[in-house]
Structures are given as structure tokens and as C-alpha cells.
Amino acid sequence: MSSSTTASELAAELREGIAAGQYRYGTRLPGVRGLAEQRGVSQQTVAAAYATLAALGLVRTERGSGTVVTAGRAATAHLGAFSPPNLAVGKPWRADDGEVSEETTLVRQLPAPKYVQDWGISGEIVERTRIRRVDGVPVQHKLTVMPYQVAARVPDGHQGVPPMLAPVGAPPLSPPAGVRVADWLGWDVGDTEVRISAEPMLSAAAEALGVSEAAPGFRILNITRDGSGGTLYATVTTAPLHHTVTMDIHG
Incomplete structure (x- = not known):
């Protein structure tokens, strides 16, 4: 130190x-x-x-x-395993009220840092950051990381830059209605592990949300793996502690 x-x-x-x-x-x-x-x-x-x-x-x-x-050793409270029949009907995020918006603020390629390697991703990665707002106020910082070869996938018949490599400011590319991004890009999705914890915010998230560095916040880590157990991508969503974390299960 x-x-x-x-x-x-x-x-x-x-x-x-x-x-x-x-x-x-x-x-x-x-x-x-x-x-x-x-x-x-x-x-x-x-x-x-x-x-x-x-x-x-x-x-x-x-x-x-x-x-x-005032705390003991960390313990995990596993809520169970669920297999919704139709993931396409779920919304990635929403607010109880107010005007919802989000934008990509960073897209870059770099060698996988150690914390990303801990999630099972190594080599060259693509990192994407999105800021989610309600009524113009930043409420969530979302970091997505994936191996470059996963990010470089394109939908059948697509021309131009792969959607996951589209730079900041480029027109958004979305799958057809009712189709998941993973299915659109041909990713072999096996399962997703979700870890929700209260943590000191990373500096990038704190800056984006306008709070002091190391302020406590919710950290929701999703690690999505393919059918053979390899990590396809991981997302880290950070939100202030006064927010509520929810999840819908359809079916």
C-alpha cells in the first residue's frame, strides 16, 4: 500500500x-x-x-x-434458478415514472484487466459503457465487456460495422422486435449468473452518476456463458443505494 x-x-x-x-x-x-x-x-x-x-x-x-x-463473513443468499420461456418479452430496464433514456458513452478495445479475467474473459476485449437516465438525471452506469471475437459477430445479411463495435455517436443498431440481441448475433447463450451486492462505486461509475468516488452503490454483475461454459460477456450495472433492484420472471 x-x-x-x-x-x-x-x-x-x-x-x-x-x-x-x-x-x-x-x-x-x-x-x-x-x-x-x-x-x-x-x-x-x-x-x-x-x-x-x-x-x-x-x-x-x-x-x-x-x-x-459490525459484519460477519460474507454469505451468499441464492434465490434459486429460473428458466423463463421467452426472454424476448423482458425489458432490460425501466423506471417507475419519468422519461427514460440511455446513451453509449464509451467503446474501446483493450487487453482484459485482471477483474475481467476473473469473470472468465481473457485476451483482447471490447468494453462498452452506457449511461441510463430518468428525466435527464443519470441513474445507472452499465459496463459491458466481451471477447473481441464475440463483439465482432454480425447478424445474417448485415453490412458494415458489427453492432457491438459501433462507435460512440453512431446510429443505434437493434434487432427486430421480439428478438434478443444474443439470438440476433448468433451467440450460443447457455446460462447467466447474477450477483447483486452493495459495493464502493468504481471511479468511472461514481463520476458518471455525479457522486463522490467510493460512494456505496448497488453493483449488479451478470456473467453470461455459452453452452460449453465459456463466458460470452459480462455486464456490471451500478446504481445508488436509494434505488430499488427488481427482476421480472415471465412464466
Whole structure:
């Protein structure tokens, strides 16, 4: 850990320690000054990291008693497995009221970072970012990553740039009504794993949503795999904690 460590990075490290049982329930964490000296960071960085953990309900800070861990080891609450008969009838997102809009803000090709490799995607990837708004206010940041060879697929008879490689500002390309994008592009979709958690926001999501870096938010990770178990693509949707995460199952 160096002086260049951000509050977000420090909070993430401490959170991983709590989730793994390294810092047990009821454990008193080091004081702000002591941890700052130990890690070679400013006291402001430590205080901000502790504030983030407190906002997530992982620690409690009280004057005179310090910062105490208030969470146990991480546990997964699996809700079950579902096989809707017609995924095409579902909408990817909606709002209870207000004017809904979204736009692509970034499309780029790059080597897969480590966190993407952890999702089963390696080599050259394509990264796409979309911002979703209600009444013009940003409410969701959606990151989609996929292997380049998956992004380069085109529908039968399509001419021009593959839809997943269309640059920012290009006219949107959509499948015919009632057809999923995956079916339109000929992807062999096997299953999708969904992980919903409360996490410090990544810097890009925080900036897009207009909140402080490392502010807590919902993180919805979808990992879609093909019939042989390889990862086709993954999406990470970030939303502020005061929002509600919903899902419809048809049939």
C-alpha cells in the first residue's frame, strides 16, 4: 500500500478482509492515525475509507470507542434458478415514472484487466459503457465487456460495422422486435449468473452518476456463458443505494 492509494482502494481492501473473516465481527480496527502511518496514506484517506465501510453497514465508528466491525463473513443468499420461456418479452430496464433514456458513452478495445479475467474473459476485449437516465438525471452506469471475437459477430445479411463495435455517436443498431440481441448475433447463450451486492462505486461509475468516488452503490454483475461454459460477456450495472433492484420472471 502506498501514498497513492485512494480511499476507494483502501475501503475495498478492508471490505475484502471483513468478507474473508480476517477482521471478525466485533473486532476494533486501528485508529485513523495509526492505520494512516501503517499504510503510508493520509488520515483523510483512512477516514474516508472508514466512512464508506460505515455507509455499507460493515463498521460502526463511535467517539471514544473507535471503529468496530459490525459484519460477519460474507454469505451468499441464492434465490434459486429460473428458466423463463421467452426472454424476448423482458425489458432490460425501466423506471417507475419519468422519461427514460440511455446513451453509449464509451467503446474501446483493450487487453482484459485482471477483474475481467476473473469473470472468465481473457485476451483482447471490447468494453462498452452506457449511461441510463430518468428525466435527464443519470441513474445507472452499465459496463459491458466481451471477447473481441464475440463483439465482432454480425447478424445474417448485415453490412458494415458489427453492432457491438459501433462507435460512440453512431446510429443505434437493434434487432427486430421480439428478438434478443444474443439470438440476433448468433451467440450460443447457455446460462447467466447474477450477483447483486452493495459495493464502493468504481471511479468511472461514481463520476458518471455525479457522486463522490467510493460512494456505496448497488453493483449488479451478470456473467453470461455459452453452452460449453465459456463466458460470452459480462455486464456490471451500478446504481445508488436509494434505488430499488427488481427482476421480472415471465412464466
